[in-house]
Amino acid sequence: MGTRLEFGPFRLDADEGILFHGAEPTPLGKRAVLLLALLVQRAGAPVSKDDLIEAAWSGQAIEDSNLTVQIAAVRRTLADISGEPRWIETLPRRGYRYVGPAVATPGPDRASAASGIPPLALPDRPSIAVLPFANLSDDAEQDYFADGMVDDIITGLSxxxxxFVIARNSTFTYKGRAVDVKQVGHELGVRYVLEGSVRKTGTMVRITGQLIDTATGVHVWAERYDRRLEDFFALQDDIALSVVGAIAPSLRRAEINRVKRKRPDSLDAYDLVLRAQPDVDSGMPKQIAQALVLLERAIALEPDYALAHGNAAMCHHCLFLRAGLQEINRSASIRHARSAITHGQDDALALTLAGFSIGMDGHDRSAAFTALGAALAISPSSALTYILGSVMLAWGGDADRAIEWSERGIRLSPLDSWAFAAFDAQAMGHFHRGRYEEACRAAYRSVQANPRHSITYVQLTAALVKLGRLQEARAAAAQVLELHPAFRYSRQFQGVNCAPALALSLGEALRIAGLPE
Structure with missing residues (x-):
């Protein structure tokens, strides 16, 4: 194990058994430091109680309560000094996991720390991750502007x-963090990383970008652009084209031109959609309502804006499933989805969101997968297309394809904020095939990725019942009702057009766990 680790405001010297805050040692004892060292070294990965006990009490037989006391001391020290409460997550019956800031090791070989994530094999084609661009403007509120720049570069490259392009939901987990590009290449499984900055002042914008080979650290390409703000969209194309040219100089011009796509006429409408996107992605009714206000303003400004309609469709879908299965939300979801398909024939994200809403709320899976197929023809690296497609396949009873699509989505975006949906689809797929242990594992991964998503607890409850673990199943069922008090499984299955055989099997298990029909 590396003897020195840095994370947030802390530095840990495992050999000396000391945790430092800046230059000052903290009062944490040596045994607690050994536990923290193991957790930090395996950052993001579960660490079993047995491994932790072996690290701090090598060869000794101790009670679990000793471990609990030491972990509590670690949490208290980190929280009291930093002011941040979330550092170590408890994994019931499994152990603990470090969930704090990124971990680094001093010295040139920082990639070896790699946050405990095993390296991914490089794809058999050029692969790239576009990191969030730094906002160098005086106004911190302009973060959305820099993020929009990166979104469009990713879309163009895709x-x-x-x-092979890593989705923005994975690359944006690095936002605000000082990262080593070799480590990024290790964690995301890519050969190239694009990083840069945006400085917006008045009517001018300066954008710098550099493309780095993660294996060698060598700069493949670097450029600076100074443009008037009205040239913003042309500027995005210039950067995407330059990156493509740096990776494959012999690429035919016709292929390079495919990077370009149609833009919304109104920058105001574009800004509104950028501002709404985080709330759309949250899937939470309160935030969804906030997003809809912005999206409706964007559509009023630009009625044919496909991505605004696609996001509005997703908002109404979430409200339909999570706010009472109201017909007004279902019909609005379908209406916006149809507008997104009509106006978004060159926009993979709009087609993906629209296809999902048509399939889930309109119960027309044929039209849904036509839209998703068009999205993948435009953007073969669209992780969200595979993830949302896997959810529809799972509810439709196509277990094998659901698992295949979910795995492809996760590979394209290993750190995706929508990963919970992919794992949820895997849980359903394995359940439908009678593989209840695998279903249970996938459901637990989904719950860990998004503990606020009530539907995943439904899959977990059913799998636990099939395994005969009724006490745990009833606890999971209680979580369903806590998160979704109006939940009735027959109405939910009808709402998502669940395959009859799957609905029957799930329903029998949920009834045993005490969930209302």
Whole structure:
């Protein structure tokens, strides 16, 4: 194990058994430091109680309560000094996991720390991750502007069939963090990383970008652009084209031109959609309502804006499933989805969101997968297309394809904020095939990824019943009702057009666990 680790405001010297805050040692004892060292070294990964006990009490037989006391001391020290409460997560019956800031090791070989995540094999084609661009403007509220720049570069690059592009939901987990590009390449399984900055002042914008080979650290390409703000969209194309040219100089011009896509006429409408996107992605009714206000303003400004309609469809879908299965939300979801498909034939994200709403709320899976197929033709690296498609396949009873699509989505975006949906689809797929242990594992991964998503607890409850673990199943069922008090499984299955055989099997298990029909 590396003897020195840095994370947040702390530095840990495992050999000396000391945790430092800046230059000052903290009062944490040596045994607690050994536990923290193991957790931090395996950052993001579960660490079993047995491994922790062995690290701090090597060869000794001790009670679990000793471990609990030491972990509590670690949490208290980290929280009291930093002011941040969330550092170590308890995994019931499994152990603990470090969930704090990124971990680094001093010295040149920082990639070896790699946050405990095993390296991913490089794809058999050029692969790239576009990191969030730093906002160097005086106004911190302009973060959305820089994020929008990166979104459009990712979208443009994703239109190239030969290029493997990591989705923005994974790359944006690095926002606000000082990262080593070798470590990023290790964690995301890519050969190239694009990083840069945006400085917006008045009517001018300066954008810098650099493309780095993660294996060698060598700069493959670097450029600076100074443009008037009205040239913003052309500027995005210039950067995407330059990156593509740096990776494959012999690429034919016709292929490079595929990076370009149609833009909304109104920058105001574009800004509104950028501002709404985080709330749309949250899936939480209160935030969804906030997003809809912005999206409706964008549509009023630009009635044919496909991505605004696609996001509005997703908002109404979430409200339909999580706010009472109201017909007004279902019909609005379908209406906006149809507008997104009509106006978004060159927009993979709009087609993906629209296809999902048409399939889930309109119960027309044929039309849904036509839209998803068009999205993948435009953007073969669209992780969200595979993830949302896997959910529809799972509810439709196509277990094998659901698992295949979910795995492809996760590979394209290993750290995706929508990963919970992919794991949920895997849980349903394994359940439908009678593989209840696998279903249980996938459901637990989904719950860990998004503990506020009530539907995943439904899959977990059913799998636990099939395994005969009724006490745990009833606890999971209680979580369903806590998060979704109006939940009735027959109405929910009808709402998502669940395959009859799957609905029957799930329903029998949920009834045993005490969930209302």
């Amino acid at each position: 239109r190239i069939n030969w290029l």
